[in-house]
Amino acid sequence: MPTANNAATSRMRKVTMSSSQSGAGSAAPHFTVLNDRYRLLATLAAGGMATVYKGQDMLLSRLVAIKLLRDRYASDPQFVQRFRQEAQAAANLNHPNIVTIYDVGRDVVSGRERHYIVMELVEGQDLKQALRWRVANGQPFTIEEAVDAARQICEGVGYAHRRGLVHCDLKPQNVMFTTDGRAKVTDFGIARAYTTMPNTGERADVVWGSPQYYAPEQAAGAAPTPASDVYSIGVMLYEMLAGRLPFESSDPLRLAQMHQTNPPPLLHALNPGVSPQLESIVMRALAKDPAHRYRDADQFARALSAYALQSTEQTLVNLPPVAPPPAAIVQRPTPQTSTGTPSASNRAPTITSSAASPPATPVQNGPDVLLWLLAAIAFLCVLGLIPLYVLVYQAYQTPPAPLVPTAAPPNPTPALPIANGNLKVKTPALAGKTPEEATHELALLGLGIRVAEERPDSSAAQRVVLEQRPPADTLVDPGAVIEVVVSKPAEARKVPGNLIGRTLDVAISQTLAALGWNVLVTEALDFAPRGAILAIQPPEGSKLAVGETLTLTVSSGGRIALNVDMWPVTLEAVTLQRATYLPGQAVQFNVTWRANQPVGRDYKVGWYLFNPEKTIVLAQGEDRAPRHNGLPAPTSAWSSGTIIEDTYALRIPHGLSPGAYPLAIGMYDGNGRLRVVNSGNATALNDLVVLYDIVVQ
DSSP: OOBTTBOOOOEEEEEOOOOOOOOOOEEOOSOOEETTTEEEEEEEEEOSSEEEEEEEETTTTEEEEEEEEOHHHHTOHHHHHHHHHHHHHHTTOOOTTBOOEEEEEEEEETTEEEEEEEEOOOOEEEHHHHHHHHHHTTOOOOHHHHHHHHHHHHHHHHHHHHTTEEOSOOOGGGEEEETTSOEEEOOOTTOEEGGGOOOOOOOTTOOOSOTTTOOHHHHTTOOOOHHHHHHHHHHHHHHHHHSSOSSOOSOHHHHHHHHHHOOOOOHHHHOTTSOHHHHHHHHHHTOSSGGGSOSSHHHHHHHHHHHHHHHHHHHHOOOOOOOOOSOOEEOOOOOOOTTSOOOGGGSSOOEEOSSSSOOOOOOOOSOOHHHHHHHHHHHHHHHHHHHHHHHHHHHHHSOOOOOOOOOOOSSOOOSSOOSTTOOOEEOOOOTTSOHHHHHHHHHHTTOEEEEEEEEEOOSSSSOOEEEEESOTTOEEOTTOEEEEEEEEOOOEEEOOSSOTTSBOOHHHHHHHHHTTOEEEEEEEOOSSSTTBEEEEESOTTOEEETTSEEEEEEEOTTEEEEEEEETTEEEEEEEESOSEEOTTOEEEEEEEEEESSOOOSOOEEEEEEEOTTSOSEEEEOOOBOOEETTEEOOGGGOOTTOEEEEEEEEEOOTTOOSEEEEEEEEEEETTEEOOOSBOTTSEEETTEEEEEEEEEO
């Protein structure tokens, strides 16, 4: 039980400035609040490892998605440790094609540990829902839509690969589409940091991933790599193009065997619109041997971008044939007679022309200069196509060489010919790429680059593009210059020296956020006003770089989260004014009740002070019906979700010896006390809830 020297379990919340959209779903579980901050509103999805809820961050007043780990995994300490470590690593991923993770935490609800991840709430549908809807309505993905979706997925996953994370469980259910068509990869909660994975001898029967989408090496029990994610994306691209999976079986073991041994059905046989080049890309992603695939999602994305570029060129560039000029048409002479003398009708060549009554022109017996000139031009055109062919061939068949930093050309040559002056080039997504990578990719498209701003950012291990103007997928003229914002080493600032003792409010939060720090707030049991800053880490006066974390420990204001299940009522919390008292003084405390369903009966509340051994009642308050803010609030009128704030008082008897004395409360009617179904963060004593051990001096 909590005492003055035993603080309640700390609760952590990350202060960020972001927005998200709403969603819909079924009812939330009977417990609805995690760590006094995240309220569960409705179920969005349920998987084998976790359930996802639509929720509300009550501190920042925004809607979020909350992934709650299932009990069977939450009871495994090793799994929980890995889950938290990897979720925290995924929280550092900041990319437009990855769902943002806001917070990772735990709470004790109904006596059980609840581990959760708080994420950006994406309004839209997942790829699996989109696939099913399109099949049911006879509107399959077009080639362009499928390639663009796969490219966006690769962009997000490639960003994670560059930071040492493998997703391990890529599938359509883990790809969300916003209402404006942007793909966002979610569920990096089980991703593993492959660059730091020791040879731990993990059980061979542990398979990470989903049977329809995992790679052959995952099916065999091997640790996943970036190439494993490439395979999973390849399966999704195949499914979008073909309208079905490459391998289908109701038997997971049979399905695993098919991934390892069977070739997938030919794509063009299922969708004649798939070109040989695109089929070659998909088949390379689905190679059984990881060494024969694209090495990571970045390389896969480049192949898809090159294909999309070529397709755009073939679609947009449609040069009209050159009409022959109204030149004379020469009729060749017929062979001579056997006597060697031309016949009368063939003594001279006949010349005709489209012009009216042209003068006769003698036939040239020497070389045809115009013909040779046209032949030379045609030969040069063929030579000019050879480098383009080599470039496309290398993009599909060979891994790209390491990127060498190159300066942006002052006047880049358009990568595509201009048809009637209307050709546009689609800008690639540059966020997360190094300036050298961005320069190289833009140069291939005939675009330039200019660094418009260098912004302090310590979240990336190297200089990367943070923003671009115009944004990705914008059509621009060949030769256009793309402006980018690039990260730079963060500037260290001093931690302010006047925060301890002040109450953390919106103004302080905004000031600290403006300094570029991540603010992590830890709430500890203390009887100072709620939100009063008790401690700072690193200490005041220390230097902290932009993007690093400033941890503030704030007072709970005497509030203790209890979450005691007394079905149909929950005792959520108790708030005391202080921890220590003198004999004869009154203890005043506030209790928060919540109805889990309509109560329908009248109960009274009784509260008591016990001796330290909890065997004798030393003092008892006035048994009465509940009140809300001083007004009568009978339990028979409580409906599901009703919250009651009631205040109680009890006088400490004179002559008590110094020590800790349990303060307890309960509800009862003529049939007895409400039973304590689960004591949550408190302890129970004969269906009374011990609120706190007050200290008598």
